[in-house]
Amino acid sequence: MLALSAILTLLFLCYLVVEFVKLQRKRQQHPPGPAPIPILGCLWQLKFFRLDRDILTEVAKSHGDIFTLWFGQVPVIILNGFQAVKDGLTTHPEDVAGRPVTPFFQAMANNKVASGIFLATGRTWRNQRRFSLMTLKRLGLGKMNLEYQIQEEARHLVETFMNAKGKPMNPSFALKLAVSNVICAVVFGHRFSNDDKTFHHLLEAVEFIFKFAGSLYYRLYDVFPWVMRCVPGPPKKTLSCCESVCSFIRKEISIHQSRGTSEEPADFIHCYLAQIEKSKDQLKPAYDEHNMIQSIFDLFLAGTETSSTTLCWALLYMVAYPDVQAKVQKEIDATVAPRQMICYEDRKNLPYTNAVIHEVQRFSTIISIGVSRLSVKDTMIRQFPIKKGIIILPNIASALMDPNEWETPREFNPSHFLDRDGKFTCREAFIPFSIGHRMCLGEHLARVELFIFFSNLLKAFTFHLPEGVKEINTEPIWGGTLQPHYFEICTKPR
Ligand code: HEM
Structure with a gap:
């Protein structure tokens, strides 16, 4: 029984490694973005699905205003900020x-x-x-x-x-x-x-x-x-x-x-x-x-x-x-x-x-x-x-709050x-x-x-x-x- 669970764990780990390598290869075909992991993709970085405008803007600071997030195994291209939404x-x-x-x-x-x-x-x-x-x-x-x-x-x-x-x-x-x-x-x-x-x-x-x-x-x-x-x-x-x-x-x-x-x-x-x-x-x-x-x-x-x-x-x-x-x-x-x-x-x-x-x-x-x-x-x-x-996915809020476009984006003005x-x-x-x-x-x-x-x-x-x-x-x-x-x-x- 112990041996069986050890084999299953090993197989699962192998699967994760293979999937991880595959994902890293697939990543090259899309705009840059945070590294995805098997099964969850980038969800752990999004505080598990909180597609909050500010979280996305934070990611954009490291990866640019057009970036890829993996929702599970599915790549999603995010457009952040007015210019990126408009161009996209x-x-x-x-x-x-x-x-x-x-x-x-x-x-x-x-x-x-x-x-x-x-x-x-x-x-x-x-x-x-x-x-x-x-x-x-x-x-x-x-x-x-x-x-x-x-x-x-x-x-x-x-x-x-x-x-x-x-x-x-x-x-x-x-x-x-x-x-x-x-x-x-x-x-x-x-x-x-x-x-x-x-x-x-x-x-x-x-x-x-x-x-x-x-x-x-x-x-x-x-x-x-x-x-x-x-x-x-x-x-x-x-x-x-x-x-x-x-x-x-x-x-x-x-x-x-x-x-x-x-x-x-x-x-x-x-x-x-x-x-x-x-x-x-x-x-x-x-x-x-x-x-x-x-x-x-x-x-x-x-x-x-x-x-x-x-x-x-x-x-x-x-x-x-x-x-x-x-x-x-x-x-x-x-x-x-x-x-x-x-x-x-x-x-x-x-x-x-x-x-x-x-x-x-x-x-x-x-x-x-x-x-x-x-x-x-x-x-x-x-x-x-x-x-x-x-x-x-166009981040509309990031355009409406874009500091390059609005004098006081975070104020009602x-x-x-x-x-x-x-x-x-x-x-x-x-x-x-x-x-x-x-x-x-x-x-x-x-x-x-x-x-x-x-x-x-x-x-x-x-x-x-x-x-x-x-x-x-x-x-x-x-x-x-x-x-x-x-x-x-x-x-x-x-
Ligand atoms: C303040 C009011 C409204 C806002 C902020 C709003 C915003 C939006 C947004 C952001 C989209 C998605 C567009 C896209 O895919 O890029 C949309 C689509 C749509 N809206 Fe509105 N909307 C409003 C009112 C209305 C009203 C009153 C109607 C009904 C006549 C309506 C009917 C639709 C339809 C049918 C679509 C789908 C269009 C398509 O897929 O081609 N919306 N709306």
Whole structure:
């Protein structure tokens, strides 16, 4: 028995040595980086999966702003700092426009080829993305004006805050309801009432999926899928949350199908059903129900969590920096009539308010480490040859906090977006929506939402801490999006 375990240990040690030598050889084909070890790769150096922007910036100090980290046995190219992110994603944008299908993504796609927008690559992605962009644009025009819809939601939100009657409240759920209702109106053609239980369940499912995406479970799933598939708890619950959202989408589609078609484009589902009908005689139709469900899923998830989290940070910063809040309100009072609802066009006369919103996005860096990309062919990033099928991870936060680009990167400072005359000025390194061919599809919608919600809330209320509360925690909670810790604020109508 002793001899057997000695032999097994020896065999295992031999395996480790062989793997170590192989890894060192493979390393030569990628940009430099810390030495990986068998099985774990560089995970021990990342404090086991803490893909923190600062840890990556620390590694960049020793290995350069483009370096390789091994997640288990998988090499991942990290782009750190604005210049590296820009060079990596925009020099040959088509070559790095793929999305890696990691084991968990594969499970989310029910082990089928990835469909929709977010997870897809190649022809499927190109068609779904183009169609979705075109449709969002189309629905923003004419009767179903998106901006009008956002103003309506801003009105409901002001009402919700007013109903709290100045008592302490956590604004997170109210913001989620408001923001999500905008994307619901676009894709489903209707909004939900604030106390609709189905809507609440959907939003809870979205929140769980995003939390999981930033968790240790998710990272472990991608490195040890065969183990994690058997583990009960968060991975299984996330897949069931995805299924609940998809089954809701299916129901909405069948309601649309039973209603039949109309001339006017009413909503995203309506437009997609018409597109399926139009392309059904093609040899390999690009539009089908499977892609429709996944595209709607992508729009609903991305369109709910991101803008509402940013607005939550915005309110937290306003109580943390009351002088900034007062300056925004002074500008609004001097520019907008008391009864008027602020619209997106007003941003041109509200440069300080606009600068504050941009600074909220920069400073909160909600998508801290960007979304992974995949090289779809052999390519070059600067002097480094990158083989087809390599994962590339842009450290978006490192660009938004790059000391070469921002005067005071670690301070909340709206002057980053103002010129000497106090006029609004955007900066090239402002890339919260990422850059390149896969940059955020909802950027325009998000910008309009953030401006209209934020400015109308500050026009209606002054936000302050509950009595007796002196400390504010502005550190983020790690997750698929960086979230503020639980906090309560009070509203004082103006
Ligand atoms: C503050 C709000 C938002 C931020 C910071 C944000 C940020 C991002 C980022 C960083 C990406 C990854 C891009 C890449 O792979 O390089 C992304 C992708 C995406 N976003 Fe957003 N987003 C926001 C709002 C929205 C909204 C409102 C929608 C819905 C209309 C949306 C829909 C999408 C979609 C569908 C993708 C996938 C694009 C693709 O793979 O081609 N996002 N977003």
